């Protein structure tokens with residue numbers, strides 16, 4: 206007979222009741238570890254300062270369009286924004302919530318308010334438009350080969366400055382003490398996060414700068430927030446850790462010797478390079494996640510599946526090819542690695558030193574020449590994005606053409622070697638904030654695993670696929 210998890214249904218019901226009661230009764234107070242329902246269980250956020258409330262500047266309108274940081278960084282979504290949440294807010298507000306400000310909530314800033322077609326990328330894929338100006342003296346030229354909304358590349362009539370529209374997911378404003386780069390392309394890493402001595406001060410500087418830019422851009426403020434407001438926001442964010450707390454199949458994620466959940470995460474040590482997969486081999490362990498190792502011998506099959514998934518993440522061989530920033534930088538066309546070659550920060554999963562990479566998530570089936578990348582991308586629910594042709598005309602890569610929906614770090618540096626590169630993401634609280642990847646191309650964690658299975662020739666069995674997804678759901 207199969208062992209069943211005890212009292213699972215009762216626990217779930219109690220948690221739903223608590224979350225509902227507290228949010229209805231007192232919408233402005235978030236008790237520590239308040240559970241929020243998500244598609245596969247409950248997620249919660251732990252603040253090292255105890256419960257928090259909406260008096261913090263993070264929750265206040267500091268600009269002109271009514272948005273707050275929490276318009277896009279939602280507590281119940283592990284401080285990110287799920288597409289389902291965007292749909293809910295649209296339905297409840299008839300599209301009038303400030304989230305749907307044309308400036309970057311719409312496919313183009315000129316879009317008319319209230320019409321859901323103009324918000325298709327936000328509603329379907331949770332995407333925000335980011336307008337980035339062309340860098341000075343780039344090593345490449347950019348032209349548009351697919352422009353579904355008419356603002357892929359615009360030129361300011363008076364200044365001649367060109368702006369490129371890329372569409373990205375709000376990155377979670379939590380677990381920030383583990384960052385090695387701020388923003389997908391690292392553009393808010395104004396001070397480097399590569400040294401244990403300067404880490405805390407530089408992270409504070411970077412996040413303060415980020416909070417200022419977010420207020421000026423997303424909230425369309427006419428003046429930057431005060432230093433006191435920025436400090437309040439950053440101190441609030443830095444105190445937070447978020448993670449899945451309860452999984453409908455595996456149960457309470459810090460029971461039976463497991464260390465899932467946000468409270469344990471708040472005790473996980475970090476310093477830049479703590480487990481650098483590209484540094485000296487002696488300093489690196491591929492066993493990045495260890496929170497479920499005690500479940501390997503559990504009496505419950507659902508717990509054993511999660512433990513097997515964790516082991517697959519740490520040790521299953523991947524054949525890593527054609528990753529810009531890795532294969533080219535190391536001059537190794539084939540790297541035999543694991544998921545943890547790139548996701549190396551212990552029990553968190555971003556890169557413990559900044560290494561922006563291009564794994565191919567911005568490529569499109571129609572324009573892709575590399576058959577492996579093409580097959581991998583076709584596993585995804587790729588949003589209908591602009592496609593840019595980036596033609597390198599200087600340096601060792603001269604003549605190389607890349608078709609991409611997001612030129613990534615190259616828009617900051619102007620370098621051909623940076624085309625499409627972005628940071629590896631923190632892998633906690635995933636269940637609460639679908640879709641995945643910076644452009645929301647993976648609708649589900651199943652699609653994430655399908656992508657990697659093809660992209661890096663993992664040859665997963667159906668059982669291994671299930672185990673890996675079950676593990677990702679519990680993060």
Ligand code: HEC
Pocket residue numbers: 263272273274275276277278309310333335373374375376377378381384386387388389390412415416417419420423424438442
């Ligand atoms: C309109 C939606 C929106 C609003 C409002 C918003 N953000 Fe964001 N936020 C985003 C997007 C999109 C990104 C990722 C952009 C990128 O990577 O290029 C992001 C990224 C971040 C990050 C970076 C996390 C990381 O892993 O690098 C932080 C921190 C953050 N936001 C905090 C804030 C704060 C603080 C505010 C309020 C002052 C705010 N955001 C307002 C959409 C928003």
Ligand code: HEC
Pocket residue numbers: 518523525528531542543544545546547548562563564566567627628629630631632635640641642643644653654657658661673677
């Ligand atoms: C070659 C480096 C590399 C390897 C290997 C790798 N990843 Fe990633 N991973 C990345 C990068 C870079 C991103 C961000 C890509 C993007 O957003 O477009 C990412 C993003 C993700 C995300 C999306 C997170 C989010 O918040 O949207 C998940 C989930 C993920 N990886 C899981 C895995 C798993 C599981 C494996 C092993 C099967 C794996 N990764 C192997 C580099 C890698």
